[in-house]
Amino acid sequence: MVQVTVVGSYPRIGDRPGEQKHRKAIDQLDKEKISWNQFEKIQDEVTKEVILEQIKLGVDLPSDGQIRWGDGISYIMRGLKGCTINGLVRYFDTNTYYRQPIIHEKLSYENPILVRDFESAQKVAGKTPVKVILTGPYTLAHLSKDEWYQDGRKLVWELAGYLNQEILALAQSGVKFIEIDEPAILSNPEDLSLWAKGIEMVAHGLSGVTVSLHLGYGNISGSWNELLQLPVDELALDLTAGHSNVSLLHRKKVTKKICAGVVDARNTLMEKETVLAKHIKNLQETLGENLAALSPNYGLEFLPRDAARKKLKLLTAAAGKINKDRKGTHHDNRTRGTTEAGSRKQEAGKN
Amino acid sequence: MEQLKQEAGNKKQEKTKSVSQLLPTTSVGSFPKPDYLKKARADFRAKRISARRLEELEQKATREWVEIQEELGLDILVDGEMYRGDMATYFAEEFSGFKISGLVRSYGNRYYRKPIIVGKIRRTKPVTLKWYRFAQSLTQKPVKGMLTGPYTMMDWSFDEYYGSRRESALALAEVINKEAKDLEKAGAQYIQIDEPAVSVRPEEIGLAIEALGVATSGLKVKTLTHICYGRFDLIYPRMLKLPVDQIDLEMSNSGYDMLALFQKQPFTKEIGLGVLDVHSHKVETKETVKSRIKAAMDVIPVEKIYVDPDCGLKTRTREEVVAKLRVMVQAVKEIREELNNV
Numbered sequence: 001m002v003q004v005t006v007v008g009s010y011p012r013i014g015d016r017p018g019e020q021k022h023r024k025a026i027d028q029l030d031k032e033k034i035s036w037n038q039f040e041k042i043q044d045e046v047t048k049e050v051i052l053e054q055i056k057l058g059v060d061l062p063s064d065g066q067i068r069w070g071d072g073i074s075y076i077m078r079g080l081k082g083c084t085i086n087g088l089v090r091y092f093d094t095n096t097y098y099r100q101p102i103i104h105e106k107l108s109y110e111n112p113i114l115v116r117d118f119e120s121a122q123k124v125a126g127k128t129p130v131k132v133i134l135t136g137p138y139t140l141a142h143l144s145k146d147e148w149y150q151d152g153r154k155l156v157w158e159l160a161g162y163l164n165q166e167i168l169a170l171a172q173s174g175v176k177f178i179e180i181d182e183p184a185i186l187s188n189p190e191d192l193s194l195w196a197k198g199i200e201m202v203a204h205g206l207s208g209v210t211v212s213l214h215l216g217y218g219n220i221s222g223s224w225n226e227l228l229q230l231p232v233d234e235l236a237l238d239l240t241a242g243h244s245n246v247s248l249l250h251r252k253k254v255t256k257k258i259c260a261g262v263v264d265a266r267n268t269l270m271e272k273e274t275v276l277a278k279h280i281k282n283l284q285e286t287l288g289e290n291l292a293a294l295s296p297n298y299g300l301e302f303l304p305r306d307a308a309r310k311k312l313k314l315l316t317a318a319a320g321k322i323n324k325d326r327k328g329t330h331h332d333n334r335t336r337g338t339t340e341a342g343s344r345k346q347e348a349g350k351n
Numbered sequence: 352m353e354q355l356k357q358e359a360g361n362k363k364q365e366k367t368k369s370v371s372q373l374l375p376t377t378s379v380g381s382f383p384k385p386d387y388l389k390k391a392r393a394d395f396r397a398k399r400i401s402a403r404r405l406e407e408l409e410q411k412a413t414r415e416w417v418e419i420q421e422e423l424g425l426d427i428l429v430d431g432e433m434y435r436g437d438m439a440t441y442f443a444e445e446f447s448g449f450k451i452s453g454l455v456r457s458y459g460n461r462y463y464r465k466p467i468i469v470g471k472i473r474r475t476k477p478v479t480l481k482w483y484r485f486a487q488s489l490t491q492k493p494v495k496g497m498l499t500g501p502y503t504m505m506d507w508s509f510d511e512y513y514g515s516r517r518e519s520a521l522a523l524a525e526v527i528n529k530e531a532k533d534l535e536k537a538g539a540q541y542i543q544i545d546e547p548a549v550s551v552r553p554e555e556i557g558l559a560i561e562a563l564g565v566a567t568s569g570l571k572v573k574t575l576t577h578i579c580y581g582r583f584d585l586i587y588p589r590m591l592k593l594p595v596d597q598i599d600l601e602m603s604n605s606g607y608d609m610l611a612l613f614q615k616q617p618f619t620k621e622i623g624l625g626v627l628d629v630h631s632h633k634v635e636t637k638e639t640v641k642s643r644i645k646a647a648m649d650v651i652p653v654e655k656i657y658v659d660p661d662c663g664l665k666t667r668t669r670e671e672v673v674a675k676l677r678v679m680v681q682a683v684k685e686i687r688e689e690l691n692n693v
Contacts, residue, residue: 011456013454026459070459071458088630093552096457097458099458099459268511269509301456305453306453307452307453
């Protein structure tokens with residue numbers, strides 16, 4: 001079974017009636033018209049809505065939409081002691097911004113950061129497993145301002161150690177799927193070995209959890225060999241038609257599961273169904289059973305909510321078609337549940 | 352300060368520019384909209400008031416900001432952009448070939464409607480001309496013509512039509528050039544074409560230069576571009592090839608790090624020197640602003656420096672804007688006096 005998943009965020013507001021709740025709540029919180037507890041309740045409600053919306057659209061493995069995350073960097077760093085969250089910095093080549101953490105003393109990890117979010121999300125999703133998103137140590141280090149360690153390697157390793165504690169805490173709370181986001185690495189290939197060690201440290205001692213690694217803002221040509229060596233189960237890549245990653249995958253031997261980001265979350269232009277189907281078919285011919293999932297290439301928050309919904313519909317329709325075809329040709333595999341996707345389903349059932 | 356004295360000396364000899372004309376003060380573009388205008392914009396969207404009524408209030412707010420700038424003693428004025436929402440979306444709404452998306456998040460709780468290119472981009476009528484004329488009619492001081500640049504318009508739009516970043520940027524450059532020429536014809540002495548997105552993809556600086564070249568082609572008046580946020584170290588000194596007379600830079604927000612770059616490679620154009628952090632509620636002290644200007648004077652000839660805030664001020668309150676600009680004007684006044692006395 002090819003699954004449909006998202007890679008990270010989901011639009012937290014939309015243009016339909018009732019979809020502005022989150023924005024209004026922050027505004028009211030700022031004006032002190034609602035308490036923090038009331039605000040948290042609204043965040044829970046919105047999280048519930050976006051999880052149920054993803055499931056309704058046919059997403060097999062939804063995220064919590066990262067509704068609570070101001071951005072991919074400060075949300076995690078806020079959970080550590082030793083840094084303050086500062087001014088806005090542009091997030092890669094997008095027209096969005098993150099708040100830059102400033103590390104002013106030795107960092108420390110005191111309590112799990114995402115466990116509570118996961119538990120409430122999973123409760124809402126019921127039997128559908130929820131994927132937890134965790135920003136990787138390299139990206140956190142790279143996008144923070146370090147006034148303490150003054151040594152990039154030391155900072156990455158220290159962060160990796162804390163994220164390892166976090167990932168083990170998540171596993172203990174029942175998380176089965178984790179996506180590590182490392183948007184900063186492809187544009188900094190000189191740091192590949194440092195980065196790889198960071199990922200190894202994060203995943204150390206983890207079992208019973210499928211780890212997907214999401215990469216973006218660059219292409220994988222310079223890092224392919226390292227990627228295959230990493231202790232992760234799946235690579236989530238930008239594989240929209242025409243992206244240089246696509247031709248690379250067609251040329252290389254692929255020995256890892258791939259989550260193929262085949263619809264463009266950074267443009268409202270809807271992929272044509274027939275073109276998308278052909279593109280995915282080509283990928284499948286190359287990847288075979290290693291084509292584990294289909295997704296957008298980036299978090300869906302770059303799109304207006306209506307466009308995000310349409311893109312997900314395109315994905316679920318395409319996945320439905322592939323799975324129908326696979327059913328015909330790989331009947332035995334599927335029924336024995338020996339594929340990665342098959343065992344995912346089983347794990348989901350256990351949840 | 353040695354250089355400062357020397358510069359002042361040179362100035363006295365040349366007699367081309369009196370000290371009172373040095374370090375012209377200006378603003379980057381936007382000012383905060385008064386509450387009555389915010390309400391009117393919401394009322395207009397909800398069809399509770401007419402376009403005409405909205406425009407009356409936009410004019411009222413423009414008049415107020417022109418008066419404030421006059422009172423503060425700024426040298427080159429802006430219209431304050433009371434009639435604009437987002438700087439890219441405003442033009443997209445006026446050009447043909449665009450539609451406007453649903454809400455997308457920029458950061459925190461800030462959302463905007465992003466332009467979507469859905470057809471060939473055309474300008475069917477002048478867009479900002481009316482507002483330029485209106486603002487200029489209120490003052491003897493020059494008012495800048497203010498446009499959003501082609502690279503930024505392209506980068507900040509979804510593209511469902513061209514399928515090529517270069518093609519869409521150049522199509523935008525053509526229509527922006529028409530608008531700029533109309534502004535020049537109407538008497539604008541300064542035309543500012545903002546390119547805040549330029550520093551984001553260093554590999555595309557060539558495209559930004561090419562597109563801005565088309566946008567400024569044939570203009571005789573002073574042209575400038577505003578750039579903010581990003582890795583200037585990666586596009587400097589190549590960004591000096593942007594075909595404008597002046598580059599306006601956000602400097603305070605980055606702790607004046609850029610001056611180190613300019614020490615290595617001279618900044619050869621005029622500079623719009625951002626001396627006020629627009630993201631901070633805190634009003635800078637006069638000493639801070641003076642020290643920023645003097646630091647720049649150590650690496651850039653004084654006659655090439657214009658003084659302004661880092662960026663548009665629309666996210667600050669009116670009181671913060673007035674207080675910040677007052678400090679800026681006062682700081683410049685004192686430096687001019689110091690130059691006069693050397």
